[in-house]
Amino acid sequence: MAIGQRDPHTGHMTTGHEWNGITELNSPVPRVIFFFLGAAFLYSLVYWVLMPAWPIGVTYTKGLLGANQNLALAKSMKEAAAARETWARHIETASYDEILADNSAMQTVRQTGRALFGDNCAACHGQDAKGGKGYPNLAQAPWLWGGTPDEIARTIQFGINADHPDTRVSQMPAFGRDQMLSRPDILDAAAYVETLSGTAPAGEAERARAAKGKEIFAANCAACHGEDGKGKHDMGAPDLTDRFWINGGGPQAILDTLNNGHQGHMPAWDGRLTPLDRKILTLYILDLRAERK
Ligand code: HEC
Ligand code: HEC
Numbered sequence: 647m648a649i650g651q652r653d654p655h656t657g658h659m660t661t662g663h664e665w666n667g668i669t670e671l672n673s674p675v676p677r678v679i680f681f682f683l684g685a686a687f688l689y690s691l692v693y694w695v696l697m698p699a700w701p702i703g704v705t706y707t708k709g710l711l712g713a714n715q716n717l718a719l720a721k722s723m724k725e726a727a728a729a730r731e732t733w734a735r736h737i738e739t740a741s742y743d744e745i746l747a748d749n750s751a752m753q754t755v756r757q758t759g760r761a762l763f764g765d766n767c768a769a770c771h772g773q774d775a776k777g778g779k780g781y782p783n784l785a786q787a788p789w790l791w792g793g794t795p796d797e798i799a800r801t802i803q804f805g806i807n808a809d810h811p812d813t814r815v816s817q818m819p820a821f822g823r824d825q826m827l828s829r830p831d832i833l834d835a836a837a838y839v840e841t842l843s844g845t846a847p848a849g850e851a852e853r854a855r856a857a858k859g860k861e862i863f864a865a866n867c868a869a870c871h872g873e874d875g876k877g878k879h880d881m882g883a884p885d886l887t888d889r890f891w892i893n894g895g896g897p898q899a900i901l902d903t904l905n906n907g908h909q910g911h912m913p914a915w916d917g918r919l920t921p922l923d924r925k926i927l928t929l930y931i932l933d934l935r936a937e938r939k
Contacts, residue, residue: 737929738922742795745929752933759930762923766915775934779894780910785934787890790816792879793935799928805914806882813914816882818870822905827866834859835867836900842875842887843895 651660653671663670693699697709733754737745745751764773770781777783782790791797791806791814804812821827827835837852838859847853864873870883877885884892892910893903915924 734922737925742929742932746932746936752929755926755929756933759926759933762919762927763930766919767927770912775931777892780892782884782892782910783890784931788877788885788888789879790877790882790884793932795928795932797879798931799924801912802919802924802927803914803916805916806912807909808912808914810914810916812916814882814912816910818883818903818908820905820907821866823907827862827904831862832901832904835862836897836904838863839875839886839900839904840897843889844887 650662651669652658653660653669656671656673658674659672661670661672694707695709696711697713698706699709700707733751736751737755740748740751745755763771763775767775771777771784772781775783775785777787789797791801801814804810804814806814806816819826821835822829822832834855836859837847837855838857841847841856847856863871863875867875870878870881871886872878872883875886877883884890889895891899893899893908919927
């Protein structure tokens with residue numbers, strides 16, 4: 647088909663292209679496209695006039711509406727800071743009991759506390775605070791140093807066996823290595839410690855060992871772990887009658903503790919975390935316990 651022919655069905659001209667007898671119409675662009683093009687053009691004109699648009703050297707056309715996202719951001723940051731300050735002052739000044747009873751304050755404590763704990767404490771105590779070998783379970787185990795808010799706050803502030811003058815000092819002596827007890831006495835004491843947490847002696851010989859171990863315990867261990875083995879908070883000596891162990895509770899682990907002793911190191915956070923952050927962490931740990939009871 648030649649150029650310029652008119653299609654008899656639509657009345658439009660054809661382009662002259664043809665494929666297997668099918669010719670291409672040269673139909674005009676639909677009007678609606680021009681309409682939207684025009685609308686977009688008008689919109690951009692209006693936008694340029696009203697809103698910040700064109701860079702001119704070091705400044706830019708500001709627009710009649712004076713919109714400025716920098717200022718809006720600064721304003722909302724200022725509002726957030728003010729809200730945080732109010733909240734922080736509340737946590738700093740209110741007593742532990744007041745905050746623990748205040749559900750909305752505790753919501754923020756949980757959020758902030760989880761982040762603080764994850765950043766500073768989880769490496770040793772685990773993300774869930776349940777500890778691991780060498781590190782105590784803060785979420786469940788009976789307290790080494792007592793569970794009042796002040797005791798917990800003190801541990802966090804000054805640490806345990808840490809390089810702070812006010813650090814807590816925790817000493818499980820190395821009875822074997824330092825030859826404070828003979829080998830048989832250590833085996834007897836270990837047998838008795840196993841019975842404390844509910845493991846029944848395996849036979850007659852074990853029972854006799856544990857009985858002798860009880861006397862050794864009274865003479866050598868009770869000063870720190872208590873007559874009943876339930877531990878003493880002022881020594882940081884753990885309760886030996888429960889199912890929680892710092893260094894492992896099997897016969898081998900217990901023998902190892904008696905032979906080589908143990909001195910856990912908990913860093914001091916005085917000067918590394920603000921008093922507010924430390925208070926939040928104390929509340930966070932108390933809250934973990936309350937949840938799990
Ligand atoms: C380098 C490892 C390490 C880090 C980091 C660490 N801890 Fe500890 N923490 C320990 C050890 C070890 C003990 C137990 C020491 C002992 O045997 O007496 C402990 C004990 C504690 C206790 C005393 C528990 C009790 O039963 O009385 C609290 C509370 C505590 N940590 C809180 C924290 C908090 C909060 C953080 C983060 C700010 C933290 N710890 C970071 C190692 C660590
Ligand atoms: C001077 C105080 C002191 C004396 C005495 C002492 N202990 Fe300990 N014992 C501790 C402290 C503190 C710990 C915690 C050490 C740590 O984990 O940092 C501990 C930990 C232990 C543990 C490990 C507990 C665990 O959870 O892993 C065992 C077992 C134990 N002692 C048994 C004994 C026995 C048995 C004797 C006596 C032969 C004894 N202790 C004497 C202070 C003492």
